Amino acid sequence: MKVTMHVNGRQVSGEAEGRTLLSAFLREELGLTGTHIGCDTSQCGACTVHVDGKQVKSCTMFAAEAEGAEITTIEGMANADGSLSAIQQAFQDYHGLQCGFCTPGMVMAAAALLEEIPQPTEAQIRHHLDGNICRCTGYHNIVKAIQAASGQPVAVAAE
């Protein structure tokens, strides 16, 4: 079937089977390979995108369910001039990524968190990230990056 949606501000269409997941549709039909697939049980969060302004794991919905939706992926997160957004910049500044595979999902989750809670506590950040697994960083620098992006002082390790 033909599916049409708005992705990163542009109307796009593509072919999908009924069983095609949104994550696969974004990657394979639209070529937006920044959305990653790290598991098959909706646990890892690497495929996190925004659907109509809400944080969604794109493997949890069918492409057909996104008909007419407004989707934002990692490819749509930079500033209009192509420079890194404040959240992306904070991830670089605080070394919040290593292999980069979970990173798109982390950035999308962080953006949704700051939309909801502009100045989250460390505990709120960690709780919000529970649906996103990172194997490289021990989360330490991801937490710091999100604190920095929210304009708060950055945590140091417990004394």
Next chain:
Amino acid sequence: MPKDGIGASVKRREDLRFLTGTGRYTDDINLARQAHVHFLRADVAHATLNAVDTSAAAEMPGVLRIFTAKDFEGIGGLPCGWQVTDKHGQPMQEPKHPIMAEGKIRHVGEIVAAVVAETLDQARDAAEAIELDTEDLPAVIDMKQAVAEGSPLVHDDLTSNLCYDWGFVEENKAAVEEAFQNAAHVTTLELVNNRLVANPMEPRVAIGDYAMHDDSSTLYTTSQNPHVIRLLMGAFVLGIPEHKLRVVAPDVGGGFGTKIFHYAEEAFCTFAAKQLRRPVKWTSTRSEAFISDAHGRDHVTTIQLALDAENNFTALRTDTYANMGAYLSTFAPSVPTWLHGTLMAGNYRTPLIYVNVKAVFTNTVPVDAYRGAGRPEATFQLERVVDKAARELGVDPAELRRQNFIRKDQFPYATPVAVEYDTGDYEATLDKAMQMADYAGFETRRAASVAKGKLRGIGLSHYIEACGIAPSNLVGQLGARAGLYESATVRVNATGGLVVMTGSHSHGQGHETSFPQVVADMIGISPDQVEIVHGDTANTPMGMGTYGSRSIAVGGSAMVRATEKIIAKAKKIAAHLMEASEADIELKDGAFSVAGTDKSVAWGDVTLAAYVPHNYPLDDIEPGLEETAFYDPANFTYPSGCYICEVEVDPDTGRVEVQSFVAADDFGNVINPMIVEGQVQGGVGQGIGQALLENCVYDADGQLLSASYMDYAMPRASDLPMIDVDHSCQTPCTHNPLGVKGCGEAGAIGSPPALVNAVIDALQRDGKSVPHIDMPLSPARVWAAMNA
């Protein structure tokens, strides 16, 4: 602090693509006319495989061809890269490791058939129509039962399920026994080093491609070492000479060891692409990864420590069963032996050591290196038994360690287990960690925890690791079937920019940022003028890749040697341009000058002269400025450190919460502190995962019970604390040009015993007689131990 050279926390340039979704991972690659493969995998652990009926499946829509073991007759099995010799001087038992099950299924997840179709969904659908004629056999899962008399055999052509029985150092055995007889105190501990799954977030992917016009094959794969894959697959499996085989490992989303090995799927996709004259792509699902990526750890150990009346360690002996799984993965035999036995001295002067390791075949997924590989297993048992000894003797665990440390003035130090540590200062990291952790203030914090109904404990561990793997002549004597040097080609372009083509591979370590810092520092230019190329056998020199914390120590050293050759040649050109003696030429801040004069030429003038050699010493040297170096290390490097963990335990539920974690490491010199700290934090995160959460569990029938993120507990953000790291204690390595030791595995090696020691401390301070709990320290296990 230098602005952007060695020692500066330069921000990572690779982040720009990863943060904008423009990285290029293997699964992001799609080739024209690409077909897809779905592997039908065994769902029983042990069975005869009498027939595979693909007739119905072959008629399904989109199916191009179905492959079974019959298609691989005459094709080599997957090679094992390390032959261990047992305590009787005999080679290990080494069964064939076929690409697909041949007549027998030996573990859940083993490939039985492969369906190649136009689309992945069509391949999957067709695989469901394949009929298998199998007959279940009793599964061999428990290691001790596997080597007991009368156990079913995993491999019918072997004499038993024992791969090898290794004694180290066999000549010391009698002296060790005698020392135990004369000991004032002996501490004994039986423990399990839990089986883990590495779980890099990017699942494995392989794409085979074949070009008929020049009979060449290309494999795109998620590998930590593309040249190793090219050599193993080309020479031993498919019979493709290296000049007809290209292996590309582009952006790779984490490795942690499990992407070192040569896997059947890589060979399959390369083979099938040639057969079908079409690219063939495989992308692992996470569920497949759990039953096909090599697992890690899985040791069962008894360790004994002998002490004299003054609490000096006098001897150590260990008895370990190490699980190999159903087949020997690429480096599996080396992990419980040469990467484990050689580390049993730890940071201590223990004069006599004997290590016995029995490697065992079982009907489980092959087990191989996972972050630390053998060294975490060594450190865990040693640091647990030292801690237990301190508690039995009623002395402070920190002071018992301090008393037995190899002292700062004893380096270089030859241990009784065949390695020589070049440098170290173990008291320095102990003191640093105790200061960071406010060790002295623990009782106050404990009182606060007790006041709110929680138990509180503090635990420490020391570690030593052998990194910078490895001197080729030495590992050759020990059974390695490969050299372990590293390579770099430094190409200077006419206008002064450089490209470094390295055999090292970055899959999260940030080489594209840290390697240029070294080269730029040597020349005195900006790192922005240096680009790193890696991951493609077509445009990098033969290299052994990245694992064993070896990239900066071995790969970085190769890069330094090549850059030294560049500078030496550039000085000759500069001397010619300035009509001066070569001996008087100095290179500083990107300019060549003549000592004692105001003459100078810029770096770019010299590089241009090399490629536009109008005024050039053509009689003496060739034009151009490009050099290659291969670096073979003289010794391992020996990072060390002290980790301290503080926990609260809920006495009602057994739940452990990590309150603080500090790491004081000695990595020698450090190139990019930001990256080094990130490596330690990530390693500690994995170590806490092993100690608290992760466990790979098989049932008695060989079914993997923890086969997805629903059942295998990966550490999440709320499971981990902030991790306080320090690397100011630095005893530079004496045998490599950068004085570096490597930092990639330390966190995963040093952290599990610190955490377990902390929990035992919490329980014992509360008066509970709990000498040990096996990892992971889940609430159920801790509660059961407290209430036993």
